Amino acid sequence: xKRVVFILILAAFALRIADANEPTSIVxxxxxxxxxxxxxxxxxxxxxxxxxxxxPSGRAALPIDIAEASAExxxxxQLLVKKSRADMSxxxxxxxxxxxxxxxxxxxxxxxAIELVQSNPNAIAYVDxxxxxxxxxxxxxxxx
Amino acid sequence: xxxxxxxxxxxxxxxxxxxxVARTSLSILVLAVVMGLAxxxxxxxxxxxxxxxxxxxxxxxxxxxxxxxxxxxCFLNDATLAKEIAGGLMKxxxxxxxxxxxGAKLLYSGGVVEAARxxxxxxxxxxxxxxxxxDQKNEVGQITLYVxxxxxxxxxAAYSRxxxxxxxxxxxxxxxxxxxxxxxxxxRPIKGIxxxxxxxxxxxxxxxxxxxxxxxxxxxxxxxxxxxxxxRLTDALANERELRVxxxxxxxxxRLVFEKADTGILVLDERGAVLSCNPSFVRILGPGAGxxxxxxxxxxxxxxxxxxxxxxxxxxxxxPREADMEVDLGSGRGKVWVELSVNRLGPNLLQxxxxxxxxxxxxxxxxxELASRDPVTSLLNRRxxxxxxxxxxxxxxxxxxxxxxxxxxxxxxxxxxxTHGHDAGDHVLRVVARVxxxxxxxxxxxxxxxxxxxxxxxxxxxxxxVALDIANKIIAEVAQPVDVGGGNLVRVGASIGIAMGSGEYxxxxxxxxxxxEAMYEAKQSGKGCVRVAAAAAAxxxxxxxx
Numbered sequence: 151x152k153r154v155v156f157i158l159i160l161a162a163f164a165l166r167i168a169d170a171n172e173p174t175s176i177v178x179x180x181x182x183x184x185x186x187x188x189x190x191x192x193x194x195x196x197x198x199x200x201x202x203x204x205x206p207s208g209r210a211a212l213p214i215d216i217a218e219a220s221a222e223x224x225x226x227x228q229l230l231v232k233k234s235r236a237d238m239s240x241x242x243x244x245x246x247x248x249x250x251x252x253x254x255x256x257x258x259x260x261x262x263a264i265e266l267v268q269s270n271p272n273a274i275a276y277v278d279x280x281x282x283x284x285x286x287x288x289x290x291x292x293x294x
Numbered sequence: 295x296x297x298x299x300x301x302x303x304x305x306x307x308x309x310x311x312x313x314x315v316a317r318t319s320l321s322i323l324v325l326a327v328v329m330g331l332a333x334x335x336x337x338x339x340x341x342x343x344x345x346x347x348x349x350x351x352x353x354x355x356x357x358x359x360x361x362x363x364x365x366x367x368c369f370l371n372d373a374t375l376a377k378e379i380a381g382g383l384m385k386x387x388x389x390x391x392x393x394x395x396x397g398a399k400l401l402y403s404g405g406v407v408e409a410a411r412x413x414x415x416x417x418x419x420x421x422x423x424x425x426x427x428x429d430q431k432n433e434v435g436q437i438t439l440y441v442x443x444x445x446x447x448x449x450x451a452a453y454s455r456x457x458x459x460x461x462x463x464x465x466x467x468x469x470x471x472x473x474x475x476x477x478x479x480x481x482r483p484i485k486g487i488x489x490x491x492x493x494x495x496x497x498x499x500x501x502x503x504x505x506x507x508x509x510x511x512x513x514x515x516x517x518x519x520x521x522x523x524x525x526r527l528t529d530a531l532a533n534e535r536e537l538r539v540x541x542x543x544x545x546x547x548x549r550l551v552f553e554k555a556d557t558g559i560l561v562l563d564e565r566g567a568v569l570s571c572n573p574s575f576v577r578i579l580g581p582g583a584g585x586x587x588x589x590x591x592x593x594x595x596x597x598x599x600x601x602x603x604x605x606x607x608x609x610x611x612x613x614p615r616e617a618d619m620e621v622d623l624g625s626g627r628g629k630v631w632v633e634l635s636v637n638r639l640g641p642n643l644l645q646x647x648x649x650x651x652x653x654x655x656x657x658x659x660x661x662x663e664l665a666s667r668d669p670v671t672s673l674l675n676r677r678x679x680x681x682x683x684x685x686x687x688x689x690x691x692x693x694x695x696x697x698x699x700x701x702x703x704x705x706x707x708x709x710x711x712x713t714h715g716h717d718a719g720d721h722v723l724r725v726v727a728r729v730x731x732x733x734x735x736x737x738x739x740x741x742x743x744x745x746x747x748x749x750x751x752x753x754x755x756x757x758x759x760v761a762l763d764i765a766n767k768i769i770a771e772v773a774q775p776v777d778v779g780g781g782n783l784v785r786v787g788a789s790i791g792i793a794m795g796s797g798e799y800x801x802x803x804x805x806x807x808x809x810x811e812a813m814y815e816a817k818q819s820g821k822g823c824v825r826v827a828a829a830a831a832a833x834x835x836x837x838x839x840x
Contacts, residue, residue, distance in 0.1 A: 248373075
């Protein structure tokens with residue numbers, strides 16, 4: 151029991167040290183079958199903010215947002231376009247009228263997003279670099 | 295140099311109203327209009343420029359306002375959004391058209407989207423580059439606002455007109471208020487005073503009304519001062535009137551004295567010209583005396599030099615100068631004795647008094663004659679002869695004329711007296727007297743010293759022969775028979791002795807004695823002849839008998 155507590159504390163310390171020294175990146179992931187190996191920041195911006203909903207390979211892109219309250223979403227847009235959560239809401243609200251562009255498809259958490267990417271070659275999503283699993287391809291890393 | 299104030303005066307007289315009220319009101323009005331115009335021009339220019347700048351700034355503001363949304367529209371190539379934005383912009387009247395492009399793609403184009411030149415519809419383009427909402431370096435499109443400069447100008451002009459209108463209204467109200475106040479406080483009271491003063495009659499003791507609104511200011515002071523002046527003037531006029539009445543009474547009294555006095559009164563200047571005279575003066579000296587410019591020394595002929603002398607001495611002294619003189623009035627009006635008195639009245643002014651003393655003088659002469667005349671023959675008596683001798687002998691010797699005395703004694707007179715009585719004798723004496731008078735000139739003297747002795751004094755003869763001629767003529771005349779009444783003729787003769795004046799002074803007694811001695815000599819020589827007395831300075835040969 152004492153050992154368990156000790157290890158936990160140690161782990162917590164290690165985690166904090168790791169957190170402080172090396173904050174985790176956000177990575178953009180696609181289905182390995184999408185035919186895309188790498189995306190530029192601008193290409194990611196175009197896809198997620200509705201400008202071009204196409205992958206460089208010519209395949210239609212299906213951007214996926216994690217739930218609005220999630221830490222990943224906030225960090226992603228902050229790192230990508232330096233916009234806050236409120237800025238982004240305002241951005242999409244202005245586009246409601248025209249109806250030509252719609253916000254990305256929204257899922258509840260990173261896990262669902264990864265599953266969607268694994269199963270759909272058009273899907274493109276973002277997750278914490280720590281959460282990357284097999285079956286997805288990282289095309290852009292957004293470092294803090 | 296001189297003509298310009300005159301020109302301005304004429305201009306003023308021609309174009310400015312005379313009334314002070316109209317003039318001040320007009321001046322204020324003109325000033326207000328001029329100043330209002332000047333201010334309006336300045337304001338309109340400034341306001342117009344400022345309004346133009348403001349509207350241009352507003353175009354930029356409009357662009358800024360929609361910039362972020364346009365940026366999204368461009369970023370997404372969203373024509374609907376662009377149209378939405380453009381619609382909003384074009385509700386603004388100055389925005390004539392909007393054009394939104396995203397890269398080469400035209401997102402929206404509406405309204406007038408051509409920059410146009412020309413007076414009527416000038417369109418200016420205001421382009422603005424649009425950057426990506428997510429990357430300020432990434433150009434994603436362009437929005438161009440087309441603005442109607444004509445509209446801007448029109449709006450600026452409208453605003454400027456509005457400003458001018460407000461300004462004009464303000465200036466007008468201020469001018470009207472100032473004009474009214476000036477009228478109320480200054481011009482109306484002054485006009486009132488002026489009108490009242492114009493109608494004022496000093497005599498009636500009228501006063502100016504004290505204007506109730508201006509009692510304490512300069513206008514009130516003016517009215518008080520004017521009233522004070524009027525009061526003093528009224529008093530002065532009353533005083534003067536009283537003085538004039540008193541003066542008139544006194545003058546009338548003086549005039550009465552002047553007019554009615556028996557004495558001739560006259561005023562002379564320093565050279566003796568008659569300035570004024572009273573009726574008595576004219577009555578005494580004749581109508582010529584009353585004529586303008588009469589000269590006193592000319593009026594009192596032949597005593598001009600004496601009068602001139604009197605006037606001259608009266609000019610120098612304060613005491614009156616007086617003289618009696620017998621004036622020849624000429625032209626048959628005879629002679630008149632006057633007493634002239636000259637007084638100095640003041641500088642260059644003399645008063646003359648002329649009294650007619652003819653009556654008194656006549657009485658005097660009559661009395662004197664009575665004393666010096668022989669009552670029988672009316673010739674000079676002894677005293678008269680003496681006086682005449684004195685006069686003749688003491689007269690200054692002029693030229694070669696000398697006095698001569700003829701001593702005449704009648705021959706055979708005693709027998710006439712004895713035979714025919716004293717009346718006959720007196721008659722003979724009178725006849726002889728007339729003979730003697732006829733024989734001599736008026737300037738000579740004839741006298742009877744007593745009994746049958748006569749004297750003839752010749753005032754001046756140049757030669758002894760003249761006296762001798764006269765003596766012989768007398769002897770011849772006297773020798774004529776005389777009718778003594780009752781058919782009786784008598785005959786007398788005359789023996790004459792002559793004494794000639796020598797040219798030197800000789801006492802009357804000596805002169806008489808010499809003539810007497812010569813007469814005795816004549817008697818001795820047989821009567822009815824003439825002898826000349828020897829004289830101290832007698833001419834050689836003159837002593838011989840003729």
